[in-house]
Amino acid sequence: MRWLKKDRLTAVSALRRVRAPAAPETAAEDFNEQRDRLAEMVGATIERNRFGKYLRVRRWLPEPEPCENPEALGLVLRPPPEMPDLADPERWLFLDTETTGLAGGTGTCAFMVGLAWWERGGLTIEQLFLRDYDEEHAVLFALAERMEERRVLVTYNGKSFDWPLLETRFRLTRQIEAGPPRAHMDLLHPARQLWRLQLGTARLAEIERLVLGIERGPDILSDLIPQMYFDYLRGGSPEPLVPVFHHNQRDLAGLAALTGHVARLVDAPEQAEPLEQYGLSRLLERRGERARARRVYEMAIEAGLPRVLGLAARRRLARLARRDGEHGVAHSLWQELAVESDDSSFADEPAERKQTLETILEACEQLAIHYEHRERDREEAVRWARHAQEMLHEATGVERRFRERWNERLGRRLERLGREERANGLSLGA
Numbered sequence: 001m002r003w004l005k006k007d008r009l010t011a012v013s014a015l016r017r018v019r020a021p022a023a024p025e026t027a028a029e030d031f032n033e034q035r036d037r038l039a040e041m042v043g044a045t046i047e048r049n050r051f052g053k054y055l056r057v058r059r060w061l062p063e064p065e066p067c068e069n070p071e072a073l074g075l076v077l078r079p080p081p082e083m084p085d086l087a088d089p090e091r092w093l094f095l096d097t098e099t100t101g102l103a104g105g106t107g108t109c110a111f112m113v114g115l116a117w118w119e120r121g122g123l124t125i126e127q128l129f130l131r132d133y134d135e136e137h138a139v140l141f142a143l144a145e146r147m148e149e150r151r152v153l154v155t156y157n158g159k160s161f162d163w164p165l166l167e168t169r170f171r172l173t174r175q176i177e178a179g180p181p182r183a184h185m186d187l188l189h190p191a192r193q194l195w196r197l198q199l200g201t202a203r204l205a206e207i208e209r210l211v212l213g214i215e216r217g218p219d220i221l222s223d224l225i226p227q228m229y230f231d232y233l234r235g236g237s238p239e240p241l242v243p244v245f246h247h248n249q250r251d252l253a254g255l256a257a258l259t260g261h262v263a264r265l266v267d268a269p270e271q272a273e274p275l276e277q278y279g280l281s282r283l284l285e286r287r288g289e290r291a292r293a294r295r296v297y298e299m300a301i302e303a304g305l306p307r308v309l310g311l312a313a314r315r316r317l318a319r320l321a322r323r324d325g326e327h328g329v330a331h332s333l334w335q336e337l338a339v340e341s342d343d344s345s346f347a348d349e350p351a352e353r354k355q356t357l358e359t360i361l362e363a364c365e366q367l368a369i370h371y372e373h374r375e376r377d378r379e380e381a382v383r384w385a386r387h388a389q390e391m392l393h394e395a396t397g398v399e400r401r402f403r404e405r406w407n408e409r410l411g412r413r414l415e416r417l418g419r420e421e422r423a424n425g426l427s428l429g430a
Contacts, residue, residue, distance in 0.1 A: 038232075054138040054139045059249070064123060073259070077190065091150050100226050109165075153184045188202060193280070194276050204251060219250065281297040290320050315363070318363075350397055357398065385414050
């Protein structure tokens with residue numbers, strides 16, 4: 001928590017303007033001059049509403065073009081099905097903030113609210129900027145007006161950070177109300193499922209570069225942005241803030257491009273890479289789209305996945321087939337997975353080794369269940385349960401709790417099978 005305390009102290013210290021030795025009139029003139037310089041540097045206009053003035057930057061980009069298949073996003077983002085604006089991408093509002101701290105809380109404010117929306121075949125970007133803290137109400141009022149026009153919010157980690165922060169700032173004004181968005185599509189969660197296995201990260205800039213092929217060029221670290229704003233408030237040069245405007249614009253354009261890309265993947269999964277297909281199938285499964293999930297799992301398996309993920313994909317596919325009542329399909333998949341036990345070359349990484357072993361143990365268990373309840377072949381059911389016990393006994397590098405849990409699970413099954421056979425006057429044999 002030390003970094004959090006330091007972040008709050010930095011924010012509080014920024015409220016104290018560094019006093020120049022010059023007369024108050026001269027200091028005010030210098031600060032106003034800095035404001036005018038910043039507006040000129042970023043091509044901004046000074047806007048006014050009933051709460052005061054603020055700085056606004058607006059520009060139009062010919063790309064990314066509007067999303068062509070917005071309904072596909074509903075399969076992985078789960079907006080309310082009755083939401084009519086979802087079908088119209090021009091009713092969406094992309095949002096990304098730059099704030100005085102990354103920890104959130106009532107002491108943090110958004111000094112820049114970046115907005116974007118599709119119109120005229122391209123993307124309009126609008127940035128609302130606080131030249132000082134007394135302009136916050138004006139910016140929040142302008143944001144509330146934009147949200148009345150476009151009620152579907154699209155963010156990247158906005159459900160956890162941007163929107164809760166803005167909601168807090170709205171409440172603190174006690175004058176400005178902004179109703180919650182009718183639908184909030186946060187792209188961070190599907191991005192994690194689709195690309196973290198492949199890239200090892202879910203940072204928007206890395207996804208832009210490695211997935212979308214967008215090169216940002218020189219950029220600044222997000223961690224440095226709050227201090228740049230504090231330096232400006234203390235009377236520093238506005239020049240370091242120019243890259244902050246560019247950074248925010250790139251985030252908004254990247255978010256819009258990512259939204260269209262995710263929609264295309266959902267609409268045409270055959271065009272995705274195997275790891276993307278695996279992540280997409282998991283997303284579809286979690287949203288209850290079982291038929292689509294099964295189809296995409298099959299695509300990923302056929303396209304070729306790393307061994308551990310290939311096992312995991314077949315395991316999930318077998319579970320879905322079982323839920324859909326396709327016991328023959330499920331049985332074949334469980335048998336394929338159980339055969340993997342003949343290959344002792346488990347993964348080198350402990351986590352992957354554990355995942356592989358658990359997949360094989362579940363396959364053996366499901367085969368035991370199949371033969372016990374569907375085939376009424378208790379001898380074969382016992383054979384598979386014991387085979388799983390042997391696999392568990394021979395496995396190395398497995399944590400004790402994992403081993404105990406599976407031993408108990410398999411032991412209960414064998415005990416029940418034994419009781420049933422004894423009740424029928426049979427013997428389990430050796």
